[in-house]
Amino acid sequence: MKKKNILLRICALIVIIGYFSGLFATSKAYAKEDILTITQNAGYQTNELYKPRSSIVIEAQTGQVLWEDNPDLKWNPASIAKLMSAYLVFDAIKQDKITLNTLVKATDSDQAISQIYELSNNNIVSGVEYPIKDLLYATLVQSSNVATVMLGNAVTAHDEAKFVHMMNDKAKELGMTNSTFYNASGAETGSFNGYYKPEGINQSADNISTARDLAILAYHLLKDYPDTVTYTSPTQITIMENTPYAEVLENHNYSLPGLAYGYEGADGLKTGSSPTGGFNYAATANRGNTRLIEIILGVGDWEDQEGELQRHAFGNAIFDYSFASYEYKKVLSKGDNTVNEEKITLDQDFYDVVQKNLEPTFALSADKLTVDNGLPQVSSTIAAPSVNFKYAKKLKALQQSALLKTGKKKNKLSTFFVNGLIIIFGLLFIALSKLLKKAPSKKIRLFFTLGTVLTLVGIGLSIYTIIVGPWI
Incomplete structure (x- = not known):
C-alpha cells in the first residue's frame, strides 16, 4: 500500500514538473524584448517616460505582423488621420472625379484657417487657385490642416460632413474595426475657430484609432496607391513654383534620410501630435525586396517636445529589429519542387516572409501551399500568401x-x-x-x-x- 502511494506521488510530481516546464518553454518561445530595451540597445538615449503606449510592425506585401506591443489600444492618432484623407483623394483621382492638376480656389475661410497659429498649416490666399498635387504635398509633407480641408472640399464639393462620413465608410471597408473619424485632418474641429464645421458631427471629439487599424490603412494605401511615397518622402519641397505664392515646405518625419534620425530606406509616411495623443508616427521603409510599415503611438507627453524626436528613435529601433529578423523573398520557384517529402509542381514562383537564417517550413492543404512562419495577419480581411500546386504524380x-x-x-x-x-x-x-x-x-x-x-x-x-x- 505504501509503495502504491509513493508511486502515485512520484507520478503527480512528474505531471506537475512537466506542466510548469511546458509553461516556461511556451513563455520563453513567445517572449520578446521590451521596446524600450531594444531602443536603448540600439544606441538611442531614451527612458521609460517616452516609452510608446502602442506599436506594431507589419510586412507591406503580405500584411503579416512582425512585431506588436499593445496594438489594439484605442488612441488619438492626431495628424496620421491625414493618411485617410489622402486615400480618399487618390480614390477620387482614380474615379476621374478630379486630377492632380485640378485647381482648387481658396475661400476666405481657407485663408482664415491658414492663419490660426495653433494649427500646423501652410500659407493660403483667398481667391488663389491651388493644384491638387500641391495641396497633397502640403498635407503630407507640411501636415497642413487647411490643405487637408481644401482637399476634402474638392472631393465632396464643399460638403465637409460628407467627407468625414466617407472616411468612416472607408475605414469599415478596409477592416479598421476600432476607428472613428470626426474630422479630416486630425485636429479637433473646435480648434478651427468656426471656419471648419462638419454639420451633425461632434465638434469637440478626437479621432480614434489603433496601431493595428492604422497599419491596415497604410497597408492598403501603399498597395492601392504606391505613388503615395512620392508625397511623403521629400524632406523639403517648393509648391506653387513660379508664382507669387511659392512656398518651401519642411517635412517633420526626421527618419527620412538626411534628417536628424535619418534611416536607410525610409520614404514615408506621416507624423502626428496632439495634447491628448502625445507624439505619434506612421512610417514605411524599403530595403531590397522587403518593405515594412510601422505605427508608433503615444510617445511621451505633449508638454515635453522631446517626444517629437524620441518617436523616431523607437521607430528606427524596431525597424532594425524587424529587418534583422525577417525578409520577404522567393521561397519556391515555379515548376517541380519537393516539399514535406512530397513532389509537387507550382504554377508560379512563390514569395513570402521568412525568418532570416532559417529554412522555411511549408504546409500543404488541398491544392494550396503556404509558409508555416507563425506570423499572424494584421487583419482577417487580408489573406496569407499562398500558391496553387499539384502533386507531381x-x-x-x-x-x-x-x-x-x-x-x-x-x-x-x-x-x-x-x-x-x-x-x-x-x-x-x-x-x-x-x-x-x-x-x-x-x-x-x-x-x-x-x-x-x-x-x-x-x-x-x-x-x-x-x-x-x-x-x-
Whole structure:
C-alpha cells in the first residue's frame, strides 16, 4: 500500500514538473524584448517616460505582423488621420472625379484657417487657385490642416460632413474595426475657430484609432496607391513654383534620410501630435525586396517636445529589429519542387516572409501551399500568401490520361473517316451495278454484291467504333 502511494506521488510530481516546464518553454518561445530595451540597445538615449503606449510592425506585401506591443489600444492618432484623407483623394483621382492638376480656389475661410497659429498649416490666399498635387504635398509633407480641408472640399464639393462620413465608410471597408473619424485632418474641429464645421458631427471629439487599424490603412494605401511615397518622402519641397505664392515646405518625419534620425530606406509616411495623443508616427521603409510599415503611438507627453524626436528613435529601433529578423523573398520557384517529402509542381514562383537564417517550413492543404512562419495577419480581411500546386504524380497521371484521351479521340475520328470511305465505295459499286445495263449479268451481280458487302461492312465497323472504340 505504501509503495502504491509513493508511486502515485512520484507520478503527480512528474505531471506537475512537466506542466510548469511546458509553461516556461511556451513563455520563453513567445517572449520578446521590451521596446524600450531594444531602443536603448540600439544606441538611442531614451527612458521609460517616452516609452510608446502602442506599436506594431507589419510586412507591406503580405500584411503579416512582425512585431506588436499593445496594438489594439484605442488612441488619438492626431495628424496620421491625414493618411485617410489622402486615400480618399487618390480614390477620387482614380474615379476621374478630379486630377492632380485640378485647381482648387481658396475661400476666405481657407485663408482664415491658414492663419490660426495653433494649427500646423501652410500659407493660403483667398481667391488663389491651388493644384491638387500641391495641396497633397502640403498635407503630407507640411501636415497642413487647411490643405487637408481644401482637399476634402474638392472631393465632396464643399460638403465637409460628407467627407468625414466617407472616411468612416472607408475605414469599415478596409477592416479598421476600432476607428472613428470626426474630422479630416486630425485636429479637433473646435480648434478651427468656426471656419471648419462638419454639420451633425461632434465638434469637440478626437479621432480614434489603433496601431493595428492604422497599419491596415497604410497597408492598403501603399498597395492601392504606391505613388503615395512620392508625397511623403521629400524632406523639403517648393509648391506653387513660379508664382507669387511659392512656398518651401519642411517635412517633420526626421527618419527620412538626411534628417536628424535619418534611416536607410525610409520614404514615408506621416507624423502626428496632439495634447491628448502625445507624439505619434506612421512610417514605411524599403530595403531590397522587403518593405515594412510601422505605427508608433503615444510617445511621451505633449508638454515635453522631446517626444517629437524620441518617436523616431523607437521607430528606427524596431525597424532594425524587424529587418534583422525577417525578409520577404522567393521561397519556391515555379515548376517541380519537393516539399514535406512530397513532389509537387507550382504554377508560379512563390514569395513570402521568412525568418532570416532559417529554412522555411511549408504546409500543404488541398491544392494550396503556404509558409508555416507563425506570423499572424494584421487583419482577417487580408489573406496569407499562398500558391496553387499539384502533386507531381497526379499531374503526370492527368497529363498521360489527357494524352491518351486525345489520342483516342484522334483515332476515333480517323476510324470514322475510314468507315465512311468504305461505305462510300460500297454505294459507288451499287450505283455502278445499276448503270452498267449492257454489261454481262455476272459482272453486274459482282458489282452489286461487292457494293452491298462494303456498305454493310462500313456500317458494321461504325457501330463497333461507337460501342467498343477505334478498330485501327
